[in-house]
Each structure stands twice: as structure tokens, then as C-alpha cells.
Amino acid sequence: MSPVSLKRHGTVSVITIDNPPVNVLSQPVRQGLVDCFDAAEADAATEAVVLICAGRTFIAGADIREFDRPPEEPQLPDVVARIEATTKPVLAAVHGTALGGGLEVAMACHYRLAHRMSTLGLPEVTLGLLPGATGTQRLPRLVGVERALDMMLSGEPVAAGAAMEAGLVDKLTGEDLLAEAISYAEKLAKPGPRRVRDLAVEPVDAAVFDAARKRISQKARGLLSPERIIRSVELATRGDFDAGRAAERRFFLECKASAQSQGLRHAFFAERKTATIPGIGKETPSRKIENIAVIGAGTMGAGIAYSCLTAGFTVQLLDKDEAGLARGATAVRKLFDGGLARGKFARQDLESSLQRFHASRDFADLGGTDLVIEAVFENMAIKKEVFARLDEVCKQGAILATNTSTLDVDEMASATSRPKDVIGLHFFSPAHVMRLLEIVRGAETSGDVVVTALDLAKKLGKIGVVVGNCFGFVGNRMLYSYGRENQLLLLEGAAPEYIDRILTDWGMAMGPNAVGDLAGLDVGYKARQERRDRPDDPRFYRIADLLAELGRFGQKTGKGMYRYEQGSREPVPDPEVQALIRDEARRLGVPQREISETEIVERCIYGLVTEGARILEDGISHRASDIDVVWINGYGFPRHRGGPLNFADTIGVKKVYRTVAEFEKRFGPEYWTPPQLLRKLAEKNGRFGDIGN
Ligand code: 3H9
Numbered sequence: 001m002s003p004v005s006l007k008r009h010g011t012v013s014v015i016t017i018d019n020p021p022v023n024v025l026s027q028p029v030r031q032g033l034v035d036c037f038d039a040a041e042a043d044a045a046t047e048a049v050v051l052i053c054a055g056r057t058f059i060a061g062a063d064i065r066e067f068d069r070p071p072e073e074p075q076l077p078d079v080v081a082r083i084e085a086t087t088k089p090v091l092a093a094v095h096g097t098a099l100g101g102g103l104e105v106a107m108a109c110h111y112r113l114a115h116r117m118s119t120l121g122l123p124e125v126t127l128g129l130l131p132g133a134t135g136t137q138r139l140p141r142l143v144g145v146e147r148a149l150d151m152m153l154s155g156e157p158v159a160a161g162a163a164m165e166a167g168l169v170d171k172l173t174g175e176d177l178l179a180e181a182i183s184y185a186e187k188l189a190k191p192g193p194r195r196v197r198d199l200a201v202e203p204v205d206a207a208v209f210d211a212a213r214k215r216i217s218q219k220a221r222g223l224l225s226p227e228r229i230i231r232s233v234e235l236a237t238r239g240d241f242d243a244g245r246a247a248e249r250r251f252f253l254e255c256k257a258s259a260q261s262q263g264l265r266h267a268f269f270a271e272r273k274t275a276t277i278p279g280i281g282k283e284t285p286s287r288k289i290e291n292i293a294v295i296g297a298g299t300m301g302a303g304i305a306y307s308c309l310t311a312g313f314t315v316q317l318l319d320k321d322e323a324g325l326a327r328g329a330t331a332v333r334k335l336f337d338g339g340l341a342r343g344k345f346a347r348q349d350l351e352s353s354l355q356r357f358h359a360s361r362d363f364a365d366l367g368g369t370d371l372v373i374e375a376v377f378e379n380m381a382i383k384k385e386v387f388a389r390l391d392e393v394c395k396q397g398a399i400l401a402t403n404t405s406t407l408d409v410d411e412m413a414s415a416t417s418r419p420k421d422v423i424g425l426h427f428f429s430p431a432h433v434m435r436l437l438e439i440v441r442g443a444e445t446s447g448d449v450v451v452t453a454l455d456l457a458k459k460l461g462k463i464g465v466v467v468g469n470c471f472g473f474v475g476n477r478m479l480y481s482y483g484r485e486n487q488l489l490l491l492e493g494a495a496p497e498y499i500d501r502i503l504t505d506w507g508m509a510m511g512p513n514a515v516g517d518l519a520g521l522d523v524g525y526k527a528r529q530e531r532r533d534r535p536d537d538p539r540f541y542r543i544a545d546l547l548a549e550l551g552r553f554g555q556k557t558g559k560g561m562y563r564y565e566q567g568s569r570e571p572v573p574d575p576e577v578q579a580l581i582r583d584e585a586r587r588l589g590v591p592q593r594e595i596s597e598t599e600i601v602e603r604c605i606y607g608l609v610t611e612g613a614r615i616l617e618d619g620i621s622h623r624a625s626d627i628d629v630v631w632i633n634g635y636g637f638p639r640h641r642g643g644p645l646n647f648a649d650t651i652g653v654k655k656v657y658r659t660v661a662e663f664e665k666r667f668g669p670e671y672w673t674p675p676q677l678l679r680k681l682a683e684k685n686g687r688f689g690d691i692g693n
Pocket of ligand 1 (some may be wrong): 020065079099102104123132133135
């Protein structure tokens with residue numbers, strides 16, 4: 001049965017798309033639309049047509065899954081042209097979200113009625129695409145060039161009210177969308193069809209395009225689709241709709257075929273897969289969480305408390321130190337002030353959130369807590385003490401979580417009588433900004449605790465990724481390999497700023513040396529001291545350790561791998577560090593040499609890939625794409641490369657394997673022995689992307 005149906009109500013034909021969950025424009029929908037518009041056109045009793053969707057939303061866009069297959073007829077630009085050509089007035093009735101191809105379909109309709117709570121947008125840029133069904137030509141005709149560029153370059157949807165003010169929507173409605181649409185359509189027979197393609201684009205100064213180009217050169221460095229969006233809109237201003245449409249189509253196909261779009265599409269689906277956990281069925285219940293306690297009122301604890309408060313939980317911040325607790329409470333308040341200033345919520349929401357916030361120094365206050373998140377100093381003995389105390393005071397069924405970034409969750413669980421209730425919730429700093437939550441499942445953590453943690457992530461607006469228990473879990477375990485190569489490259493003669501520039505040019509949000517200074521070199525130093533399986537290699541993180549031992553902790557001390565002028569976060573290369581690295585290399589007998597850009601990228605990024613492969617082999621992650629999600633959302637890995645393992649798939653696992661095998665010969669087997677999984681995949685021409693899906 002077709003997902004598109006036609007039913008006449010008096011003189012109005014209603015075409016309904018019913019393609020759950022989000023009414024994407026897959027081939028049967030496109031065919032159904034053409035058939036139904038043909039039928040409505042041919043029906044003499046029909047004077048106007050309404051296009052509406054069943055279920056929770058209007059059309060959410062083209063079916064992205066189809067982009068990896070050869071295109072099937074009818075194609076969306078033709079469907080859109082068919083809708084616009086209808087000789088009877090066509091009204092789009094929008095609810096939920098009208099996104100991408102969905103908004104393009106709505107713009108091909110002659111009028112648009114939108115539910116007050118709906119949103120409309122062209123998010124194609126987030127998938128490395130541009131609107132490919134005349135969106136780049138129609139939107140500027142409706143809302144003007146500047147607004148259209150903003151919407152398409154940010155990909156952010158706009159609320160129906162704002163869309164109406166901008167000219168994208170003709171009328172807003174309350175609850176009964178269908179009834180209001182029919183009544184509105186009945187009045188449209190007289191004005192008749194009104195086609196967006198016939199509207200003129202208001203002329204703008206060329207400076208508008210220069211400004212947009214400047215913006216993308218800063219924000220979307222090296223990305224193809226933003227530039228193609230700007231060019232398409234420039235063409236729209238020339239007034240020839242068909243020429244603009246043809247160029248847009250060419251650009252769309254170019255972007256769709258690009259590795260950037262493939263990587264971004266991979267990231268889109270990877271992020272939606274993380275909630276499916278092998279062995280935990282949909283029937284597994286979630287525990288009820290209303291009251292959350294955060295132990296440790298440092299920066300991380302305050303950030304976690306703030307995130308939980310803004311998500312509607314009641315939060316208790318606990319610290320044994322009075323002054324520390326006061327500082328934590330002030331930090332929470334400051335985060336709220338910042339949120340208010342940025343328009344994240346209204347003042348009354350702030351006040352009601354703060355009413356749910358309590359500070360305490362007494363563990364005995366935690367008796368009613370549903371979930372405790374421990375965020376104390378990264379030291380096993382201290383953490384075990386905290387867990388033993390929690391075991392005494394918390395009610396049965398409470399979840400006891402640790403925010404450790406590297407330490408053994410099972411060992412902490414062993415300090416309690418209820419290891420099945422213990423889990424790792426590894427937030428990333430700043431906790432209220434970073435979207436990743438690594439959910440560490442201990443050997444005994446029960447399924448419902450994992451499900452509850454995934455639910456919590458969703459409520460906090462984060463992406464929860466379930467990982468196993470090992471030193472550093474997924475993210476930091478891989479970071480060790482990446483950082484290890486950075487450190488070795490320093491000793492071998494590559495300057496910190498050279499390595500950082502090459503890796504940021506490659507797409508990393510920041511270089512590893514600038515990141516170290518931002519996070520604090522003392523933090524990594526202490527974590528390495530706690531590490532039991534630290535390699536017996538004098539070169540291992542030698543430069544970072546040396547700087548930390550000299551009190552050069554990074555930005556907070558004004559000196560680290562770089563130096564920082566008073567009050568500035570701008571890293572300045574420091575000759576002292578260069579001399580120190582040279583001396584240390586000499587002392588350790590490491591010859592310094594010129595190192596190519598390719599070698600830097602390969603050693604750092606293949607370091608990530610090989611550790612990722614080991615993580616899969618060890619069962620710490622059960623899906624390659626989960627590893628990609630961790631690195632994209634927690635470590636600034638370029639989203640358009642789809643994560644480290646997707647990147648390996650893109651360039652070919654065979655190539656990665658061959659290079660790693662060469663590195664084994666060149667640099668020794670200690671770090672570079674190719675994992676079995678990498679070898680096996682290379683032998684059978686396999687892909688990481690097929691693991692765990
Ligand atoms: C485009 O339109 C190109 C055109 O300009 C030109 C063409 C020629 N395709 O996110 P959810 C799946 S590009 C295929 O969990 P929510 C999703 O994977 C497109 N599948 O729900 C998930 O599947 P599963 C432009 C899609 O309520 C399920 O639907 N449009 C698509 O949190 C539910 O999704 C976009 O970029 C899709 N387009 O959020 C919008 N969309 O259940 C992309 C969703 O198997 N979509 N799925 O895991 C979204 O932003 C959100 O899905 C939406 C709902 C806000 C709609």
C-alpha cells in the first residue's frame with residue numbers, strides 16, 4: 001500500500017503522507033505524491049489541495065539512507081516541480097518539523113499553514129549537502145538573501161512564529177491542523193496558485209556574500225557544502241530560476257558524492273545507533289530518577305549539577321569542604337547567569353531551577369537520592385572511600401555512579417555491597433557544553449542501570465555511548481595512543497606548533513599540544529601516575545611529564561607546552577620548551593630530524609585507529625561507530641571525517657594496515673604491532689563500519 005493517500009473533503013482534496021517514523025521522502029512517498037497530485041488535478045470536483053502528514057511530524061527530509069544507492073525515479077526535484085505546477089491552489093499543512101526536502105516540498109506548495117509549535121529548516125549543511133530540490137532558489141525568494149543564507153549555513157530550524165514573520169509561512173494555527181487547513185484551502189480557490197518561482201529575489205549588496213564567505217572560512221574551514229550554498233544563492237539573485245535550479249542540482253550531486261558528506265551522514269546514523277545495546281532488550285525497564293546528588297563541588301561537579309538542574313532534576317551538591325562547597329554553589333549560579341545572558345532560559349526558569357538546588361556537607365543527607373554522581377579527585381583510594389560511604393547511606397535501588405575518566409569502575413564497585421548498581425558516567429569538560437557521556441558498564445552493572453543511564457543522557461541533551469571497563473575506557477584509552485605519538489614526534493624533532501597546525505589543518509578542533517595546555521598538564525600527569533600498565537619506556541609522555549614537573553601546567557600557570565601572555569589564551573611558541581625538548585632528546589638518545597606532514601597525520605591518526613581496533617577486539621566497545629561518536633563528540637575529531645574508524649574505512653583499511661605494518665618495522669613492535677582485527681579486515685577488504693551493526 002502506498003504511504004501517500006488522497007481523500008476529498010467537499011471541494012478540497014487532502015493528500016496525506018504516512019511514512020513513520022518521520023515521513024521521509026523515500027521512493028514510494030515520491031511516487032505516491034506524483035500519483036496523488038495527478039489524481040487531484042484530474043478530479044473536476046477538487047478546487048484546492050492540502051498536503052499534510054500523519055504521525056508526529058511533517059516531512060523530515062529526503063531519505064538519507066537512499067543517498068548511498070543509485071537514485072530511483074521519480075527524483076525529488078521533479079516531484080517538487082510537479083507539485084508547484086498544479087493548476088489548483090496547494091496548501092502545505094505543517095506540524096512537527098519540516099526539514100530539508102520536507103521544507104522544499106512545502107515551499108513548492110502555493111501556501112503554507114503551520115502549527116504554532118512547528119519548526120522549519122534546511123539542515124542539509126549538517127550532512128555536507130545543500131538543499132537539492134530548489135531550496136536554495138526558493139528560500140531567498142521568500143525570506144530574503146541574508147535570512148536564507150543564515151538558515152542554510154547554520155542548518156538551524158526556525159520556529160513557526162519567526163518563520164511567519166520572515167515570510168516563509170502564511171498563517172499559524174492552533175490544535176486541529178486538518179480542519180483549519182481545509183477551511184483555509186476552501187478560501188484559496190479564488191486567489192488561485194501562487195508560485196514561489198515567480199517571485200523576484202530582493203537585490204542585495206555583494207558585501208552580503210563576502211561576509212558569508214568570511215564567516216564560513218572561520219567556522220566551516222575547508223568544507224565544500226557551505227561554499228556551494230553561497231554560490232547557489234548568488235545565482236538565485238540573478239533571477240533565472242531554471243538556471244539556478246540546474247546549478248543547485250550539479251552542486252548537490254557533487255556534495256553528495258563527497259567524502260565529507262559521507263562522513264557527516266555516517267555521524268548522523270552513528271549517533272542514533274548508540275542507544276541499542278546488544279543483550280539489553282527494549283523490555284528492560286528504566287529506574288525512576290528525580291533526585292540526583294553530585295559529590296565533589298569542583299568545576300566538573302558544578303557543571304554536572306548545572307546540567308542536571310536545567311534538565312529538571314532536583315540536585316544536591318555535596319562536598320566535605322565548606323569553602324569548596326561555597327565555591328561550587330557560586331559556580332552553579334554563574335553558569336545559570338551565563339545561560340540567562342545567552343537567552344537559554346527565562347529568569348523565572350532560573351529561579352525555579354535554583355529552588356531545586358541544595359548544597360550539603362553531610363553524606364547522611366543522601367538517603368532519598370535516586371542517583372549519585374561522584375566527581376571527586378581522580379584517586380582510587382579516595383574514590384573507594386566515597387563509594388563505601390555511599391553504600392552505607394544510599395537507599396536500595398539508588399544508582400551509584402563515578403565520573404572517573406580513566407579509573408577502574410569495578411574496583412570502585414568492590415567497595416560497595418551492590419556492584420550491580422554501580423556504573424561510570426564520564427562527563428566531558430565543560431560538562432554543561434560537551435555532548436558526550438561515556439557510560440561505563442562494569443562487570444556486574446545490571447541492564448536496567450545501563451538503560452537508566454542512557455535515558456539520563458537523553459534528558460540531559462547528551463549522547464550516551466555505552467563502553468566497557470578498562471583504563472581510559474574508549475575515549476581516553478585512544479587519547480593515550482594519539483598523545484603518545486604526539487609526544488614521540490616532539491622528541492623526534494617536530495615543534496609543538498608544527499604538529500598542532502598540521503592536525504588542525506587536517507580538521508581536529510585543536511592540536512594535541514594546545515589541548516594539553518587547556519586541560520592542564522598536571523591533570524594528565526596525575527592520571528599517568530595512577531596508571532598501572534604504564535609502558536616501561538623512558539620516552540613515554542616524557543615532555544609532558546617534564547613540563548608538569550617544572551610546574552608548567554598550561555594556560556592556568558601561563559606556561560606549558562606554549563607560553564601565554566597575561567590574560568590571553570593564545571598559545572605562543574616558547575623557545576625554552578624547544579631547548580628543553582632538544583636537550584631531552586639528546587639525553588634519551590633520540591635523533592632529531594625533519595618530519596613530514598603526512599607522517600604526523602598518519603602516526604597520530606593511525607595511532608587512534610589501531611587502538612580503536614584493539615578496543616573492538618577486547619569487547620570494550622561493541623560497535624565501531626560508537627567509537628566514532630566518542631571521538632567526534634568528546635575530542636574534537638572532525639565530524640566530516642565521520643570519526644577515526646570511518647576515516648580508516650574511507651581511505652581503505654588495507655592502506656592503514658600496510659602503513660601500520662611499516663611503522664612496526666620502523667618504530668618497533670611495542671606500539672605498532674597491527675591488531676589482529678586490522679589485519680583480518682585488511683585481508684578480506686572489510687570495513688570497520690560493518691562491525692556491530
Ligand atoms: C535532504 O532533505 C536533501 C534534500 O534537500 C534534497 C534531496 C534531493 N532519512 O532522530 P530520530 C530516522 S537531506 C532517513 O531518532 P527524533 C532516524 O535514523 C535530509 N532516516 O528522531 C531514526 O531511525 P531509527 C534533511 C531518517 O524525534 C528515526 O528516523 N533532513 C531521517 O529525535 C527517528 O529519528 C534532515 O537532516 C532521514 N532524513 O528527531 C533531518 N531522519 O529509529 C534529519 C530521521 O532507525 N532528521 N531518520 O534509529 C532529524 O533531524 C531528526 O530525525 C528529527 C526527529 C528532528 C526529524
